[in-house]
Amino acid sequence: MDTRFSGSRDTCVYGEVTRSVSWYGSCFLYFGEQNSNHTAKGGTTIKTINTSVITEAVMKMCQEANFYLGNDVLEAFKKGYESEVSLTGKEILQILMKNAEIAREEQVPMCQDTGFAVVFVELGQDVRIEGGDFYEAINEGVRRGYTEGYLRKSIVSHPLERKNTGDNTPAVIHTKIVPGENLRIIVAPKGGGSENMSAIKMLKPADGVEGVKKFVIDTVKSAGPNPCPPIVVGVGIGGTYEKAALLSKEALLRELGEKSKYPDIAELEEFLMKEINKSGIGPQGLGGKTTALAVHVEIYGAHIASLPVAVNLNCHAARHKEVLL
């Protein structure tokens, strides 16, 4: 859609309104009627996106992420099933595949813990949001998605008073400003059971890669059956305390098995995957070799004094949906 901006916003002339939806894996491109591109003086194109489009997209993604387990996870189940040595482990993987099928067919959540709505936003710097508060638009999408989709409301408003908000808000929203005129939104509902088994540690630079390996493997071993193995292991190395934690969560967004672009980190991922699957924890912790479906490591620059490592565990319901507006 390419509409030209002429004069003030009030006299904006909209060209042809197009609506096209195309799928790229779990990502769809969606140009709603309420998005428009304007070329301002000086030639910069500004795309306007209405908050109602954002709410609608978030609402849909909350439900789709919970109903439809990604093909990458299903493929990893199959691979695990083929290589699993424990009969109980094999049976569990089969049950998880069946469960995903039922969830998809009946449009019910694959897991009763439909998660904290974690939302990653990449906002193009040439996008203008109109129609209200951007964060409230996302929260409204979560509210509607969880209510209309019969998803569980798992969020309390005050961590100590612990009264349920009744609509699964607030979402946890991470926003990045990026070049361009697109708005990418990823909804990744995160279960509490696996989140509780996650850990962060400020290692000494002298601890090096061996220290990192030990911390990741110890975290997975001490979690044992609790985070619902087979798990996805997200690791963040570097940055500051909070940056490492965020990297470890971002690592969970990667398609399962997609390697790091850095050869040494890809090698580390492979090493950790092998070691974790030697632990014997297995599916549901009842023994076996399919403990992790994938290990993803993200890195960032670090302070000369620090080597932060964060390990974010995800259960086998590795859920995320993405939209590009």
Place this chain on the structure above:
Amino acid sequence: MTQIRLTTPLTDEMVEKLRIGQQVFLNGILYTGRDAAHKRLVDLIKQGKELPFDPKGQVIYYVGPSPAKPGKVIGSCGPTTSYRMDPYAPELYALGLKASIGKGKRSPEVIKALKQYKGVYFAAIGGAAALIARSIKTAKVIAYPDLGAEAIHELVVENFPVVVVNDTLGGDLYEEGIKIYSVK
């Protein structure tokens, strides 16, 4: 895996025969309860007050189901992680609770209570929530409706599949699994 069918309420004799690794199909009534409901139950015990249900011979399922879609008995309904109920579980086993169902490791205190009061701990498959819901035939809230998903529900189940993780002899299937399948 040996398969056993049991109907609640459970007796000492029934649970004493169970051994880690056995697959059990439960029938009859299960009571749901997780963090907030357990806190309230144990507060009542401390105050010497009556509980919303008599735990004697009963089974508690650690779950907070998702809401039922129209026409459905219940929403998705898989187990939650059990260790969060560890501070409360021994007091309920002391009152005659025979089993709890969840996922994940129990504390040494709970394992001791299982031996002392003749109880077992079962695991259901975490995350198989859409499938598990199919074995639930009726569901009604019997206490704490203000807790939403955390309210105590009385579920009537048919062939609800679980595995014995901790038995009355102090066995632990999670430790056994690692012993068998870990690679040095």
